[in-house]
Amino acid sequence: MATLPTLYxxxxxxxxxxxxxxxxxxFTLNNRNFTLYGGSTHYWRVPSEYWRDRLRKMRAAGLNTVETYVPWNLHEPEPGKYDFGAGGTDMQDFLDIEKFLKIAQEEDLFVILRPGPYICSEYEFGGLPSWLLREKGIRIRTSDEKFMMHVRRYFTTLLTLLSVFQFTKGGPIIAVQVENEYGNTENRNGNPPSIPDSVYLEQLxxxxxxxxxxxLLFTSDTPTNHGSVGSLPTLFQTANFNTNPEGQFNKLKELQPNKPSMATEYWSGWFNHWSEKQYVGDAQNFANIYETILRYPASVNLYMFHGGTNWGFLNGANMNSVEQSSYQPDITSYDYDAPLSESGDYTEKYWLVKDLLEKYNPIKTKLPEExxxxxxxxxxxxxxxxxxxYEDIIAQAPHTVSSRDLLAMENLPINNNTGQQFxxxxYRKESITINKGSLLKIKGYVYDSLNVYVNNVLVTRNVVDLxxxxxxxxxxxxxxxxxxxxxxxxxxxxxxCNMGRNNFGDLSQFQQFRGLWEGVLIDDKEIFDWKIMPLEFTxxxxxxxxxxxxxxxxxxPSVGAGLNKFELIILDTHDTFIDMTGWNKGIAIVNGFVLGRHWKIGPQQSLYLPAPLLNIGKNEIIIFDEFSPKNELAFSDVPIHFNNMTNSF
Known part of the structure; x- marks a missing residue:
């Protein structure tokens, strides 16, 4: 029996x-017929030590391509300051995109690159740096020069770095997306139209x-919803959807005759907001739609194939309107009910995909063992x-800013005058008289959750009533x-607490500051002259x-915010889940790294802790709870999800 060739x-x-x-x-690739069978994973959501494992599992399933976004806010945390794996930020170990691309090629996979500048991805601000908001009047995701001057600087650095990894130069990248789902920026939910900016797309x-x-340069949208409004005649159009594949592809054929049909995103599952029930999709229904795509025939990328984790404060949020009341923050886990779980394990969907690709892919190449x-x-x-x-913590606040008026996080004069991202x-007001029955009022909305202290004593008790x-x-x-x-x-x-900036919607929904800035009143008198102390948990x-x-x-302390430290001493490292059942709301920190958020409102009740974040010997785990720390910390060998709507602690 002849040995099969590798993909390359x-x-x-x-x-x-x-x-x-x-x-x-x-499609043709290097003048040979090519059908793209892809899967999404995002390098910054997976420890770099696991990149090869996840990519090999993708190739073993029969995929020939991996898709990844590129997060601008992590790679350029301050204007002109970059981190591509050695920049010294807290996320640097996740950011060596060159290494990721090399491993993808070594694992016999091609790459679809989606560099943004906006990436959505249920990710903090859609990958946009929050320091952009400091530019007064800036119109994000448009041809506004205030925005484009930053895009040009970043793209010149990023694309110069990545251009050598293109397929025609011997690398893995076979296609590059221009912007992302730009058709979704038009006239949503009855708001005045904000028509996508074709000048901006051409500039990109x-x-x-x-x-x-x-x-190949391309765009992706849902064609039955947006037509070509988010694209240009010079760009190849693809589809994003989870139902009605024939309808989407037929619309694409109408919009661009005599072109291949492709789904950049066929959604393999879905994500969760805090307070929702955990999403679990029907695996067979997923497979039936996937088979319909393959039979059409069309190229398809599964979004996600492996979701990973929204480390630290990196989760995004959704808004159904410009009103903050419609805000819905995402959980830390980005498991997505994908073929590979958050911890990289095989699910039923994995084997369904593998069987279907074996059936429909006419070009047989060498695959690794799973x-x-x-x-x-x-x-x-x-x-x-x-x-x-709480008192111990704020005594060590790294910055104190005095200001007559309230300031949003982004407008603080810290971090080389780029503000606070996460x-x-x-907001502290000193030397004030509080009368019996005094009423504190927040003008407008809280961005995003708030606790009140009087003389370092917690006044608020609301853990779950949104x-x-x-x-x-x-x-x-x-x-x-x-x-x-x-x-x-x-x-x-x-x-x-900043619970994550919005990552999706029309253009008006990307003007979003966190914290308080609309005003605070006590007994109907507006309060001024604040001391502002950011806690970034770097x-x-x-x-x-x-x-x-x-x-x-x-x-x-039994009530009020606090940090509890736990020592984990181990002889070998392995993946685990921290069991956050019974804790209230806050974050978990492992060896100084903010792992993610916990909140009893659910559905997520555990935090994935991968072995690469642990040391042999002593490890320090610190839990910050906004309401009442516990003295015990448990672990689990499986993720825990449920909705706990009690309000006691």
Missing amino acids: EYYTGGGITQGLSANQPY RQLMLTNNITE PVSSKPRAFSTLVSTQFLS GYII DGFGYWRLKDGSISLSSHEKIENATIDLVV KAWNTNLKGWRDSDNSTS
């Missing part, structure tokens, strides 16, 4: 003369050409060794500061916290 041997044997072509009703196209991007999955295991329950109270922000005081749905919310007695010379702290700050106190039941 089949398509590059004899030399490379042409890349991916859409100049006929079917020219930027790619100028920076030596020569592979790698053995390393199953997560639970560590023994830990007891807290040390803690910091985390918590405290319609109540302290959350984004309530406009002009108010709360009583003292029901018993007058308090002289008081200090009031308003602690706001790795450098987390690992240098001082003043830890030994934990015991008599000294640990």
Whole structure:
């Protein structure tokens, strides 16, 4: 029996003369017929130590292409300051995109690159850096020069770096997307139209050409909804959907006759917002639609094939209108009910995909054996060794900004005057008299959740009622500061958590600041002259916290925000899940790295902790809880999901 060629041997044997072509009703790659069987995974959502494992599993399923977005906000955390794997940011270990592309090629996969600048992806601000918002009047995702000057600088750096990885230069990249789902920026939900900016799309196209991007340039939208409004005649159009594939492809044929049919995103599952039930799709229905696509016949990329994790504060959010009350933040897990789970394990969908590709792919090439999955295991329950109270934490705030007016996170004069991207922000008013029955009122909305302290004592108790005081749905919310007695010379702290910026919608929904800035009143009198303290929970700050106190039941705080430290000592490392059942709301920090968010509102009740984030020997796990820390920390060998709508702690 003859040995099958590898994918690269089949398509590059004899030399490379042409890349991916859409100049006929079917694709050709290097002048050979080609059907794209792709799957999405995002390198920054997966530890780099696991890239090869995930990519090999994709190839073993029969895929020939991997798709990835590129997150601008991580690669350029400050204007002109870059991190592509060695930039010194907390995420640097996830950002070596050159390494990812090399591994993809070594694992016999081609690459679809979607560099943005906007990427959606249920990801913080759609990948846009929050420092863009500091430009007054900026119109994001348009040809506005205030926006494009930053895009040009970033793309010149990014595309110069990546151009050498193009297929026609011997690399894996066969196609590059221009912007992302730009048709979705038009007239949504009865709002005034914000028509997509074709000048902007052409500027992006020219930027790619100028920076030596020569592979196939394309756009992706849902054609039955948007037609060609998010594309240009010079760009190849593809479809994004989860139902009605024939209708989408037939519309594409109408829009661009005699071109191949392709789905850049056939949604393999879905994502979750906080407070929803955990999404679990019907695997057989997924497979039936996938088979319909293959039978059409069309090229298809599964979004997602492996979702991974929204580490730290990187989850995005959705909004159904420009009103903050419609805001819906996403959970930390990006499992997506995909063929490979968040921890990289095989699911039923994986084997359905593998069987269908074996059936429909006429070009047989060499596939690897499926790698053995390393199953997560639970560590023994830990007891807290040390803690910091709310007062201990804010005493170590790295910045204090004095301001007459409230300032949004993004407008703080910190981080080389680029503002605050992530985390918590405290607005402190000192030396104020609180009368019996005094009412504090927030003008407008909270962006996104709020707790109130008087003299370092927590006043708010709302853990789960999203319609109540302290959350984004309530406009002009108010709360009583003292029901018993007058308090002289008081200090009031308003602690706001950024739960993730919106990542999808029409253009008006990308003007979004976090924190408080619309005004605060006490007894109908507006308050001015604030001390503002951002808490970004950077790795450098987390690992240098001082003043830890030994934990015991008599000294640990029972109510109010606090940090509880746990020591995990291990002889070998393996994946696990931190069991957050019974905790209230906050974040988990492992060896200084913010792992993700926890919130008893559900559905997510555990946090995936991959082995590469652990050390042999001693590990420090710190849990920040906004309401009431626990003294014990448990682990699980499986993810935990449920909706716990109780409001007790």
